[in-house]
Amino acid sequence: MEELVTLTLPHLPLHPLFLSLFTNLENASFLRQQLLDGNQEFEYAFLDARMLLSENHVLAACFRALNDWQRGRLRSRNVHSEIVFSLSPNNNIAESFRRFGISDTTTDLLAIKVSTSSEFTAESVRTHLSQHVQADSVLFSDEAIRRGADLARIRKVYKAGGDGGKVNGAAGTGGGAALDGVEGFILGTMALKGS
């Protein structure tokens, strides 16, 4: 059974997100080819899940993409490609796809569909994905994302540095903070992108 999670970003209630996480992906090349061909049936954000740090990381990229879409300032082809682009700290679209998008060797995949019209529902997306994605389904959650995260590669791409700081325990969390040092820095970097 396909696991699909529907999340709605605060302040953007009209466009819920459908998220589906996969592991042991077998047809990465096929899916990537659909994107390259611009196949309209495959308008998804296909992300290499190992480059994702946490649920907040994913949602921040989605917010950025959706907000830019609504303000009429998309820089890539559509809101889904913009999600991939928003993850990247710099402004090179092709590079963002190479780093965060699906490649022929991707094994852990996060598929995101933005509900851009009533045509797309959780059910329709779930059905379509289960038909075309050959992989094992995993329930999307913060914990599942963190488990599969390649921290070293992520830190390198965001140039997060190794020190993390020693002042008042900023590298870890001081007293029950929701965001730890690296995650906070990455979210800030994504927020500032394009400035």
Added chain:
Amino acid sequence: MSFTAIPTASNSYELNDSNEVQPFHSLPPPFTTISSPGQTPSTKLIRQGAEALLYYTHFLSPSLPCALKYRPPKSYRHPILDKRLTRARILAEARVLVRCKREGVNVPAVLGAGWEEGWIAIEWIQGSTVRDAIFGRKTWRQESQASHEGGEKDLVDWLCGREIAPSRLTTSNLMLRPTGSGAEGGEEPSAKSAATPFDGTITLIDFGLAAQSSQEEDRAVDLYVLERAFGSTHPEVEHLFPEVLKAYGESYKGAKVVLRRLEDVRMRGRKKSMIG
């Protein structure tokens, strides 16, 4: 201390149809309503400053509370200038915060920013300001205060060591985040009281006028501001401030120069001259 919106100028606020006080400016998209009943998440106005409005709301998920700082358009400015200034200030604040975060200084994380629209969403810091914590403490013991001061100084030192002058450095802009407290957002952003008010980590907030500067002058001025704010807000512990300066002097390489500059800065100001 609870957060209540305190009306300042009479024309800053108006009453809406249900006779509730709300600020004159409404939030830009996508935050277009302030708090509609029945709509989640609820967004509450917390403070209205001269420059910006501060709201409590959620960002990315209902479990992530955030401080939303919005700089509304200023009608008394030329519109092009206003747009540029607002944009520049939002970006400056966001950049300083992110830079600090990267260097490991304890500041809130930037969650999102709309610099054309004039807003920045920052991680919500639960706890009380250092100012309130100092007020809340009934008795004083020199040792514990010194260690607390040390924590505060470390934070400021890191900033100055990295050529960032915080500006408006007062104990109101230092948040004390209690250790061992859960970070539940909750509906009311009330300050938590810890059993021992000085357990916790210190987070620096409010970078509205922060600048990246390597000038001793700027750092000395910030120290002076802190000194004066300290003396006027917390006179009962004023005698402990030299400890703070001492720790500062030992903290990083250029610190002693800044302390000497501080003496110059103190000499200035109105009515400080012995002549006439």
